[in-house]
Amino acid sequence: MEKTVTIKCKDMIAVLGLNNLSLEEKDGLISQMSEIVSNKIILKVIGKISGAEANELNGYLDNGSMDKVSNFLNEKVPNFSNIMQTELSIFQEEMIKRFGA
Amino acid sequence: MAEAMFEGQSYKETPKDPEWFTKGYRVLASYYHPDNRETGDAEKMKLINNAHDNKDKKVILRELKELKKILDQKKNAETFKKAKRIETKPEWKVTPKESLKEKKAPEIGADDFSFAEMREAKEKEKQERLLKIETAVSDFITANERRNSLQKQRDELDDLASSLGIKKNEQQIVADYDFAHDNYIKTLQELGMLTGKNKRQIEKEYLGVDSNQEKSREEEKKAREMREFLSEQSKEVYAQVENLEGEKSGVFEKFGALMRDRKFQVVAGMAIAGVAIIAPPVEFIRMLTYGVKAGFLPVDYIAKATSLVGMVGGGLMMRGITRFSGEIKAQGDEEIDLTDAAKEEV
Numbered sequence: 001m002e003k004t005v006t007i008k009c010k011d012m013i014a015v016l017g018l019n020n021l022s023l024e025e026k027d028g029l030i031s032q033m034s035e036i037v038s039n040k041i042i043l044k045v046i047g048k049i050s051g052a053e054a055n056e057l058n059g060y061l062d063n064g065s066m067d068k069v070s071n072f073l074n075e076k077v078p079n080f081s082n083i084m085q086t087e088l089s090i091f092q093e094e095m096i097k098r099f100g101a
Numbered sequence: 102m103a104e105a106m107f108e109g110q111s112y113k114e115t116p117k118d119p120e121w122f123t124k125g126y127r128v129l130a131s132y133y134h135p136d137n138r139e140t141g142d143a144e145k146m147k148l149i150n151n152a153h154d155n156k157d158k159k160v161i162l163r164e165l166k167e168l169k170k171i172l173d174q175k176k177n178a179e180t181f182k183k184a185k186r187i188e189t190k191p192e193w194k195v196t197p198k199e200s201l202k203e204k205k206a207p208e209i210g211a212d213d214f215s216f217a218e219m220r221e222a223k224e225k226e227k228q229e230r231l232l233k234i235e236t237a238v239s240d241f242i243t244a245n246e247r248r249n250s251l252q253k254q255r256d257e258l259d260d261l262a263s264s265l266g267i268k269k270n271e272q273q274i275v276a277d278y279d280f281a282h283d284n285y286i287k288t289l290q291e292l293g294m295l296t297g298k299n300k301r302q303i304e305k306e307y308l309g310v311d312s313n314q315e316k317s318r319e320e321e322k323k324a325r326e327m328r329e330f331l332s333e334q335s336k337e338v339y340a341q342v343e344n345l346e347g348e349k350s351g352v353f354e355k356f357g358a359l360m361r362d363r364k365f366q367v368v369a370g371m372a373i374a375g376v377a378i379i380a381p382p383v384e385f386i387r388m389l390t391y392g393v394k395a396g397f398l399p400v401d402y403i404a405k406a407t408s409l410v411g412m413v414g415g416g417l418m419m420r421g422i423t424r425f426s427g428e429i430k431a432q433g434d435e436e437i438d439l440t441d442a443a444k445e446e447v
Contacts, residue, residue, distance in 0.1 A: 016327075018320045025324055032331045039338045042356050046349045054348035061355035099327055 012092060016099050033091070041087045048077050125165045126153045132168060 012033060013019070013026050021029075046054065053076055060068040073080050118124065126149060131137070133145040145164070152160035342353050 016323070018324060020320050021324055025321070029324060029327060029331075032328065032335075036331060036334045036338060039335075039342075039353075039357060042353055043338065043341055045356075046345065046352055049349075049352075051346055051348050054346070054352045058348060058351050058355065061352065095327075098330060099323055 012095055015092075015096060033095075037087060037091050040091070041084050044083045044087060045073070045077050045080065048083075122156075122158055122161055125161050129161065129164050129168060 013021075013030065018026065018029070049057065053072075057069065057072055060072060077083070129149045130146065132140050133142045133149060135141045135143045135146060148160065149164060151157070152164070342350065345353060
């Protein structure tokens with residue numbers, strides 16, 4: 001997910017016409033955008049699960065069982081990929097609408 | 102004359118010469134005669150003539166003694182004048198001042214220049230030389246103090262670096278990198294790649310820098326507005342998080358931390374770098390490869406080097422990767438050989 005988000009946010013820099021910014025500034029904006037989109041996706045995912053499921057996921061996260069986290073998401077949030085794409089698209093549209101070149 | 106008459110005698114005595122009266126009269130007459138421009142005195146002459154006609158020895162003798170005193174005073178004055186070395190200025194062709202400056206002998210015939218002025222010039226030159234020496238010594242002392250101060254600061258920095266766990270060879274790597282970078286830019290300039298109409302294009306391609314300042318300013322303004330907007334967005338997200346139930350709030354924090362774990366970004370960065378790096382000079386890649394294998398070019402500096410030759414995205418992501426490469430190594434993950442990816446691109 002993070003990979004896709006980061007790539008998309010990187011693309012945003014070019015789409016928004018910010019190629020002349022310094023590397024540090026681009027880096028900062030990409031990090032800021034990536035964090036917001038990621039948080040929004042997480043919020044959406046959390047909204048799809050119940051309190052008991054949240055407890056279960058908490059346990060996997062505490063143990064660092066990444067395989068189980070992955071399986072859990074595939075099982076409980078089958079449209080995870082769609083959620084991610086939707087949130088990204090919403091964010092991109094909003095940014096282009098506000099800051100498009 | 103008058104002196105000769107009294108030679109070997111006191112002035113109070115009468116001259117022994119029997120002809121002294123006649124000789125004395127002649128001396129007085131020659132001195133006071135009105136025809137004499139400098140010493141002529143008509144009244145004295147009349148007095149002397151009367152004394153001679155009346156054979157008045159007393160008057161002649163008194164006048165002779167008086168004349169002797171006058172002559173003595175003049176003589177003393179001349180002697181005093183010589184003693185003070187009051188002299189006429191010579192006509193210099195080459196003045197002593199010029200001779201000091203041009204290192205040639207003074208020659209009569211040039212502008213007037215007294216010995217006093219010459220001495221003054223010499224003294225002045227001596228003072229100037231002393232001043233120069235004093236200034237040089239003072240400058241040297243100041244420079245030495247500055248050097249010692251810098252050395253002290255450098256020692257303090259070295260101590261600080263050691264206390265922070267930065268090894269000296271790492272500092273040397275930074276210095277080596279800076280040197281190599283400067284050399285690289287210099288080479289580009291020497292090859293004419295950073296001059297003329299290609300300058301902007303080359304800078305953009307190799308250094309990721311666009312010299313279009315006007316455009317940059319506009320973009321900076323837009324970036325500021327974006328940052329403000331993103332900050333607002335972030336606040337909104339965290340406001341929603343505060344309203345989550347206890348378990349879900351915990352999931353958000355842990356899941357968020359997991360998503361922000363840069364191991365994910367490393368993978369993403371590798372993928373992006375793989376497609377974004379344009380083919381750099383072969384020698385440069387060879388240097389990077391050798392540097393990594395030999396261990397004197399850690400990933401951090403590879404990232405810097407990549408920013409020189411890669412496109413903006415490549416350099417950007419590589420720097421993101423390297424920032425957390427230390428964590429990855431600490432966790433025992435496999436060391437990433439970035440050069441293989443770069444080689445494949447070549």
